[in-house]
Amino acid sequence: MSAPKQEITKEEIKKEFQLERMILFSDAVFAIVITLMAIEIHLPELKEHEHYTTTTFLTALKHILPTVFAYALSFFFIGMMWYKHLKMFSLLKDYDLGLIIRNLVFLFFIGLFPFGSSLVVLKQEILLPTLIYSLIILLCMAAQLVLHSYILNSGKNLIVKVxxxxxxxxxxxxxxxxxxxxxxxxxxxxxxxxxxxxxxxxxxxxxxxxxxxxxxxxxxxxxxxxxxxxxxx
The missing domain is CATH 1.20.58 (Methane Monooxygenase Hydroxylase; Chain G, domain 1)
Incomplete structure (x- = not known):
């Protein structure tokens, strides 16, 4: 009777390991997106033989304030998405193809944030860049809601007994x-x-x-x- 118990234990360990890989992959996407947005924050390049003075340095800092604001806004939103993602995946004990696909779709829209935040800091007189950034936010929220709904409605096959x-x-x-x-x-x-x-x-x-x-x-x-x-x- 000990052999079947050992086989079940190995299967559970395997599922837990594979689920952990999915979570680590998701965390890596979040971390890379935040890093790419932070890279966009840099002072304007000086012309040859130019040097920063106190006045020009303060002017340069003022110039990057919109970029810092866009980064802070995006960082807060992505952090919130990551926290909700963490709570959702804490319910799981297994995974299936449907979960993988929905998680990848959600991460796809999260990956668009560096592009979206780079648009809103452009000096422009049109509304389209802001609309694209807002659309990315809405798509991220919608994709995560679809993923959340799938997890909650998956029955007892994927989630723990809670x-x-x-x-x-x-x-x-x-x-x-x-x-x-x-x-x-x-x-x-x-x-x-x-x-x-x-x-x-x-x-x-x-x-x-x-x-x-x-x-x-x-x-x-x-x-x-x-x-x-x-x-x-």
Missing amino acids: DVAEQRIELKKRIQILITMLVIATLAYFTYLMIPAEADKSYASLWVFVFAIIAQLINKKKGKKTPVAAAKK
Whole structure:
């Protein structure tokens, strides 16, 4: 009777090792993306025989502030995506082809961040670079939600024996926030187009405050449901 037990143990160890490889690969993608974005932060090149003075150095620092801001924003978002990815994969005990494909699609969109952050710091008078960067963010969120949903709905084949009720509430909340983002982004875009004066077009960004209020309401609403669900148990 000891032989079958030993065989099952070896199989479990093998699955755990292969799942660990998937997690390490994902972590490597996150780390490389953050590194590539940091490489974009550099002072402007000086002409031949020129040297930095205090004034020119401060001017150069001011010049790279948009790049630093784009890096900080992207770093925060990628860090948040990594944390949610970590929480999702902590539920897993096995993997399948569907999980691998969805994880690769998610990492594909994460890999576009260096390109997106390089666009938003360009000196431009068109909205398209900002729209592309925003689209990358939305695609990352959507891809991770698809991956999260697949993990939670995979049954007992892939996840460990834990209660995922709170995870399901979190998933519904994130889906609602993503839909809200899409609606607000569309309204902001059309508001931008409808404002005739170029100097007033920045008012379209006020839709961000509407999104913040709605997102806060969604968080409070779902937060109240969690203790009730726990009490029923």
